[in-house]
Amino acid sequence: MQTNQLLLIFCTVLLLLGLVAFFVGRKKASRVRASGAAMYAQPDQYAWFAVLSTAGPAVLVGAVGSFALLLLGADIPPLYLLAASLVVAAAGLAVGVTQVKPQFHARQAIERVIRWILAGAALISIFTTFGILFSIISEALRFFQMHSFWDFITGTTWNPGASFLASAGRGDGGGAEFGSVPLFAGTFMITLIAMLVAVPVGLMSAIYMSEYAPRRVRTIAKPVLEVLAGIPTVVYGFFAAITVAPIIVNIAGFFGLDASYNNAVAPGVVMGIMIIPFISSLSDDVINAVPDSMRQGSLALGMTKGETIRDVVIPAALPGIISASLLGMSRALGETMIVVMAAGMRPNLTANPLEDMTTVTVRIVAALTGDQEFASAETLSAFALGLVLFAVTLTLNLVSVLMIRRFREKYRVNNL
């Protein structure tokens, strides 16, 4: 029998057993109550307990069994597994129904189970992180068995071209080089351009919104800025490639410079626009959280408003502003679609942003969208790059969280 047929049988029988458990349990509970005994819980709660004791262990047995079957390769005939879990269900039903008696605390039992289910859900986010770590690290390790870690970190040539031949059993893959320096150089160049756009515009907008703007302007401007962050990155990518890149080429041409259509400026600028709200929104919150007594203290000394903002408010808000910028930077480093669509594919170690250059994320996408064998060095290199990306963004995020926490403790604000 097919697995999904087995599953269907399992579910149907379990559903039926569950219904039986519910009605039998409730009937018995009502009978007990009608006989005048004081019970700890409502009949419905006993009924639900019976359902739980029927389904819970059975699903557990089924899940553990199929896990062992599918993943650990244990030799259990599926039919036996089905039978075993259904027997467990029947046993659970019997236990559940016999437990319907006045002394039994059905509600507490149910709520204990609910609590465990909720805690289990909370664990999934932990599993996700470990899943990301595990999947990236294990594949990256396979990559580093083929190519040295040192070459990967310090090599200046990224040329995976011949590696797929090696994995197909032809050639020895000797021509393939995986030096990631040009990729990181490109990533940092584009991130730098993005930050050069986003930090001044975002910070200044935040200053205007929190210090100068009338309430009405602020309530409109903030959500409008957030729209910039809500636009899908694939759309920004198209915008960067089709609209912005030609403009950059034209401007460069006007100054007699030669710019590639895949230059780093277009994706950098567009990425900067995307990041503006990340910086402005958090900075705005932080600047608002700077106590008013600071401003008054400065104004009372005969400082102008501008001097107060520049010399007192901004320094006080600085940890929060840096934190916002780091978050924005982490966003820029990991941004994929904009660079995939607007930046180049060619690993290019250059300081000229008008040339085409590629980034880590572009190479990850390129390595995983081809038709190579999964075990080829090029495919695995994506995970090695992903590992570095993960490490860098994780560090930035953690530093950012620590800085904002320091700010929060300093001024005792809770809503950041």
Next chain:
Amino acid sequence: MNSQAPQFSQQMAPTAGQPYTRNEQACHDLSIRVRDLNLWYGKNQALKNLNIDLFQKNVTALIGPSGCGKSTFLRCLNRMNDLIPSVHTEGLVEMDGRDVNAAKMDEVALRRRVGMVFQKPNPFPKSIYENVAYAPRMHDLVSRKVEQDELVEKALRDAGLWQEVKDKLQEPGTSLSGGQQQRLCIARAIAVQPDVILMDEPTSALDPISTATIEDLMDKLKEQFTIITVTHNMQQAARVADYTAFFHLGEIIEYNDTKVMFSTPAKKKTEDYISGRYG
């Protein structure tokens, strides 16, 4: 400026704004003249027809139950109320022959001459040195590093803080204790050499020992500055102030020599307040 004030005999009703009784030792050069000052928060009138003459190089205490408008009045004197959008002011606040509330008056220039110390110490998130040096440098009061160092030292000495902080000038101002922070704020205010220092309950957030230190300080500072202080604490007013004005529901009920006011108040309401019937 009106320095030739007429002599009053005790208990005689004075002209508008004058104290009922003159303090024999005090200096009577006019610093700030207030006439018919009214102030509204939106539609609520917070100050009603205030008239008061504040004298130079004196400590004037403003007392009264909370919500009586004494802090609001204090903030009229350096236009800090401008920061609250709903506030609307009418009437004359005259300093150095100029109407403080006039459209032409630059409020930044005004605050440069009328400094302020707040209820809660609010040192800037900078070093102790920078807290004091920042404003004079911005105001071009000092041009060289040496002058700046001297000014910082003088201000800290005048504020009675020098001995405690001279070895840790580069530490952040927030690392000091509450009383020290408040004295740092006073040093910061006197470093710009204002004419008037407004103090808005400067000791209400401090312990008794720090309070005593600051009260002594006020006594010394009045040789150089006009000090106007708001206080909740009547004993404090009695201890430090030459003149005391009693506020009630946005009006000045009585303005008098402190000693006279606390011994023989002219108005029933003042007497009730001082004797603790309400407040």
Next chain:
Amino acid sequence: MSQTFDDISHQLKRRHRKSARLKWMSMGALGLAGLFLLWFFSDMLNKGLPAFQQAYVQAEMHYSEEASKDGRKAIDKALVPVVSRTEVRGIPLMLRNNPDMIGDRETRWLLANSQVDQYLKDHRHKLSGNEVATVDNLVESGQVALKFNRAFFTQGDSKIAESAGILSAVVGTVMTMIVTLAIAFPIGVMTAIYLEEFAPDNRFTQAIEININNLAAIPSILFGLLGLAIFINFFGVPRSSPLAGGMTLALMTLPVIIISTRTALRSVPDSIRHAAFGVGCSRWQVVRDHVLPLAMPGIMTGSIIGLAQAMGETAPLIIVGMVAFIPDVGASFTNAATVLPAQIFTWASEPDQAFVEKTAGGILVLLSILIFLNASAVVLRKKFERRW
């Protein structure tokens, strides 16, 4: 005596100018950001709106015997270069299925060739001088005209620009979002309930919290790597399927839903909980019957925002293979499918000029959906907003 007001005011002039400059600069920065937004939307509308119109050709169809072998024979010879290849190609099949139609005549509006379409819209085109003249004549006689582009909304992807549509991508998006929401919503809400209402404040709980905040900031492409390595390679979920994509996006959306649900739960005042405890409810009953209903609008708002975010996401879906060429509307969660942003991505890399407006048109559809979702989240929040 210190300086007079006039002296000070005089000194202040420069400083006031500087102060004003900061105000104007900050205002300018906000204006600049607004201008970017304006530029972006006008550019997208400019490029994308033409995609909703398409050139159609009115042709006399003659379903002759020959036409059942070669579709071109069914129409006027002069029209052949103007009509879309897909229209012509379908004729033999249609006649084979309905043999009694052979010999019939009718007048129909056929999709025009993309080059004709581009020419009519004044875009770059590859028509020769002769063809331009033919088209001009046809336009004059009303036989060629721009009409509402039905094909764009009723067809799947195609390599032929004029008949490429977004339907299969929209269906794929809907299926993927169903998977995403079905996984992320219950797990997210349960996690939030646990953390906010049940969890003791210990190391373990704090670890979960830090972890969730961190997950929210991890680059989305890394979720794609997870999906590829765990779901596809390890669990054997079919590649390119809405199931694989939806599961990957669910993990990405999870932190958004958890964080907003926690905020919503936190905004329910403790007095409500105390009142419920006071009448003898257990902790779970308090949550289920009192806290959760009050927090529901906030939870829905957060989930819609999370959904909108997932809907625009492309990078992880590319990694799990959802950029496949899907001409037909998918019917199963385990078959290969594509989603709207991925469709935009594939069209954006087509060299044909006609695909530029298709891409922008797809973008407009995507943006409208996202704006609709976010607007409904705002309306929901406004409607149920409660100040305690």
